[in-house]
Amino acid sequence: MDQLQDDVIRRVTDHDVRFIRLWFCDIVGTLKSIAISPADLETAFTEGVGIDGSTIEGLTRSFESDMLLRPDPRTFELLTWRGTSNATARMMCDVLTPDGEPAASDPRRVLKDMLARVEQKGLDFYTHPEIEFYLFQEPYRNGRALQPIDHAGYFDHVHRGNGQDFRRAAIEHLEGMNIQVEFSHHENGPGQNEIDLRYADALTTADNIITLRTVVKEVALGMDQVATFMPKPMIEHPGSGMHTHLSLFQGGRNAFHxxxxxxxxxxxxxxxIAGLLRHAGEYCAVTNQWVNSYKRLWGAQEAPSYVCWGHNNRSALVRVPFHKPTKGTSSRVEFRGLDSASNPYLAFAVLLAAGLEGIEQEYELPEGSEDAVWDLTERERQAMGIEPLPTDLFRALESFEGSELMARTLGEQVFEFFLRDKRNEWSRYREQVTAYELDATFGRV
Structure with missing residues (x-):
């Protein structure tokens, strides 16, 4: 055992930890976990913990089942909301095959492989997400209108507001788990909130996003509320995105500056940026993986619908902030297309792959656009060379399927399962008869 593993075992004893939850994700980013006792921790580090992978969507192929979870000791933290007596801790895990090799189907492995590739070039990839979500008074029930916890707007200070109490509680839990929060505030929609995490390497950020989504839902339940990261839960109000700032560092220097x-x-x-733009259609199915994602992208409420970049243009897919022009470390790229409900491991991997392709192939960056792209005519957009993002999941999957870059980045097993799973989602959606169709058609024909 190494020093990090010894430190974890010591902390388990010092904090009277009763259960250690081993966390991992399926292909779409749903959190999975099993609990082990402190007595089994050393074996988990040295040999891994066996699971039946056939029960997890996309984790194994039909002729496989046995998999191993190996906890990453760097991710050990107490689950603060579970209390300090008979405490519970968590560690993120890598999924392995029975012979101890990284599982091709593990989303965390996909990102680690991509990061290893850029590290060979002497680069480090950093990310800073702004995570939006809604809080409602009760769960969704078929046919009942959603009831947000407030009717405030962007940056509103709600006196004695439940949202402020919620954000305070959530941030205390996050910081108790050594996840640093930079900002939090009320967002534009009623009951909509945002929590921004500080810059970190992409793997740490992805782990932290999975943790934040869990903390937000736990705190909401404890306050008799319901949290959702659904991209577009209400037609008339803004969707929830995850604008993410991206940068590459080389030898401690910001390579984007x-x-x-x-x-x-x-x-x-x-x-x-040129790589992000050229391959946007190909990775869109990963960064915006749900049928509902395209209701947000094409909702015309500061969500990007077109493939362009700019500085002050918040309708662009990529924006270049310029808050501190004399501070070299602040140069970065803001990607505005990402959903809060994406799988962060796969999303960061494909964004990095697209950007790296632009660097390696020396793509030329097209002219930026400072116009509100929605306000331009179709002819004006065509003249400027501005292409639309896919308008629905079906079109996104068409572009994804034909992408050699996506197949190479994700690996054959993840690529094929993701494509099959999302095609099934589209088919189920297409088969539905919606309330809109009944309202618009039933009495007219």
Whole structure:
């Protein structure tokens, strides 16, 4: 056992930990876990813990079943909402095959492989997500209108508001788990909130996003509320995205920064953006993986619908912030298309792959757009070379299926399962007869 594992065993004893939950994700980013006792912790580190992978969507193929979970000791934290007596802790896990090799189907492995690739180039990939979600008074029930916990708007200070109490409680739990929060505030929709995490390497950020979604739902339940990261829960109000700031560092220096360049953005930064733009249609099914995702993207409420970039243009898919032009470490790219409900491991992997493709192939960045793209005519957009994002999951999957870059980034097993799973989702959606159809058609024909 190494020093990190010894430290975890010592902390388990010092904090009277009774259960250790081993966390991992399926292909779409749903959190899974099993609990072990402290007596089994050393074996978990050295040999792994066996699970039946056939019960987890996308984790094994039909002729496989046995898999191993190996906990990552760097992710050990107490679940603060479970109390301090007979405490419960968690560790994120890597999924392994029975012979101890990384499982091709593990989303965390997909991101780790992509990060290893850029590390070979001397680069480190950092991310900073702004995570939006809604709080409702009760769960959704068929046919009943959703009831947000308030009717406040963007940055509103709600006196004695439940949202403020909620954010305070959630942030205390997150920081108790050593997840650093930069900002939190009320978002534009009623009952909509945002919590922004501080910059961290992409793997740590992905682990933290999975944890934040769990904390938010736990705190909501404890306050008799319901939290959802659904991209577009209400037709008339903004969707929930996860605008994410991306940057590459090389030798401790921000590789996206160049003093004196436009927006302080280096040639590498421009090539990275060009990669994000050129491959947007291909990765859209991963960054926006649900049928409902496209209700958000095409809702015209500061969600990007078109493939373009800009500086002050918040309708663009990619924005280049310029808050601190003299501070080299602040140069970054803001990707605005990502859903809060995405699988962060796969999403970061495909965004990094697209950006890296732009760098390696030396893509030229097209002209930026500072216009509100929704307000342009179709002819104006065509003249500017601005293409639309896929308008629904079906079209996104068509682009995804034909992408050699996505197949190479995700690996054959993840690529094929994801495609099959999402096609099934589209088929189930297409078969539904919705309330809109009944309202619009039943009495007219």
């Amino acid at each position: 160049e003093p004196g360049a436009e927006y302080g953005l280096s040639r590498m930064g421009r090539q990275f």
